[in-house]
Amino acid sequence: MLEIKGLRSYYGESEILHGIDLAVPDGKIVALVGRNGVGKTTTLKSVMGLVKAPEGDVFLDGVSLRRMPPYERARQGIGYVPQGRDIFPQMTVAENLRLGLEVCGGRKQDAEELYELFPIVKKFLARKGGDLSGGQQQQLAIARALIARPKLLLLDEPTEGIQPSVIQEIGDAIRTINQKTGISILLVEQYLDFALELADDCYVMDKGRVVFHGATGSSGKEEIQQYMLAS
Numbered sequence: 001m002l003e004i005k006g007l008r009s010y011y012g013e014s015e016i017l018h019g020i021d022l023a024v025p026d027g028k029i030v031a032l033v034g035r036n037g038v039g040k041t042t043t044l045k046s047v048m049g050l051v052k053a054p055e056g057d058v059f060l061d062g063v064s065l066r067r068m069p070p071y072e073r074a075r076q077g078i079g080y081v082p083q084g085r086d087i088f089p090q091m092t093v094a095e096n097l098r099l100g101l102e103v104c105g106g107r108k109q110d111a112e113e114l115y116e117l118f119p120i121v122k123k124f125l126a127r128k129g130g131d132l133s134g135g136q137q138q139q140l141a142i143a144r145a146l147i148a149r150p151k152l153l154l155l156d157e158p159t160e161g162i163q164p165s166v167i168q169e170i171g172d173a174i175r176t177i178n179q180k181t182g183i184s185i186l187l188v189e190q191y192l193d194f195a196l197e198l199a200d201d202c203y204v205m206d207k208g209r210v211v212f213h214g215a216t217g218s219s220g221k222e223e224i225q226q227y228m229l230a231s
């Protein structure tokens with residue numbers, strides 16, 4: 001599904017990613033964890049083509065995305081839910097949702113299926129995006145990415161700034177999306193327990209490099225926790 005090979009990314013002259021290799025197999029949830037500032041968001045932005053990455057490549061189903069601009073990568077089937085969610089506060093929920101169709105390349109998710117996953121989105125269709133709570137905005141942002149029926153979903157810290165009671169709901173929705181539609185997910189998270197509970201596989205980053213990769217089963221979990229403490 002997704003393969004990142006030898007990726008080096010830059011902001012201006014500063015090299016931020018020093019050769020990342022990472023894979024998201026078909027239908028799997030893969031977590032990318034690590035402390036603040038290690039390069040997790042930069043990795044997702046590089047997959048979307050939003051950051052200069054002159055070396056290495058990203059493949060989606062074997063197709064190189066290297067020369068594609070961000071909108072073309074989205075059309076290939078990548079849904080991106082950025083950190084902070086990027087909901088337009090003055091637009092209604094329905095308008096925010098429709099924006100997701102701009103990149104659909106002809107594919108479209110059945111709206112009723114989306115509403116089933118996120119009833120709150122249906123309930124508040126006429127409300128301004130800015131009037132929703134953080135958790136509701138997160139659900140809208142995920143729904144907006146799903147409306148174009150992507151093959152791969154990139155989620156950047158979906159639990160950030162969200163009440164503990166809503167975090168569980170978001171986790172359930174992510175699991176349901178993965179199980180029902182078979183969509184592959186690359187999940188960036190600071191909240192380690194949340195990430196490990198959902199993911200099949202985990203990568204730990206430190207200072208622009210992958211320092212650990214393994215399955216999230218019980219032994220893997222301990223090892224990942226140790227890497228997080230040490231990094």
Ligand SMILES: Nc1ncnc2c1ncn2[C@@H]1O[C@H](COP(=O)(O)OP(=O)(O)OP(=O)(O)O)[C@@H](O)[C@H]1O
Pocket residue numbers: 011016034035036037038039040041042043083190
């Ligand atoms: N627009 C930018 N211009 C210059 N440097 C940047 C920019 N965005 C991020 N950086 C730097 O790149 C490095 C990696 O940042 P990145 O946001 O990818 O980390 P992260 O692991 O996602 O952390 P966080 O959890 O805080 O989002 C950091 O040192 C950060 O200061």
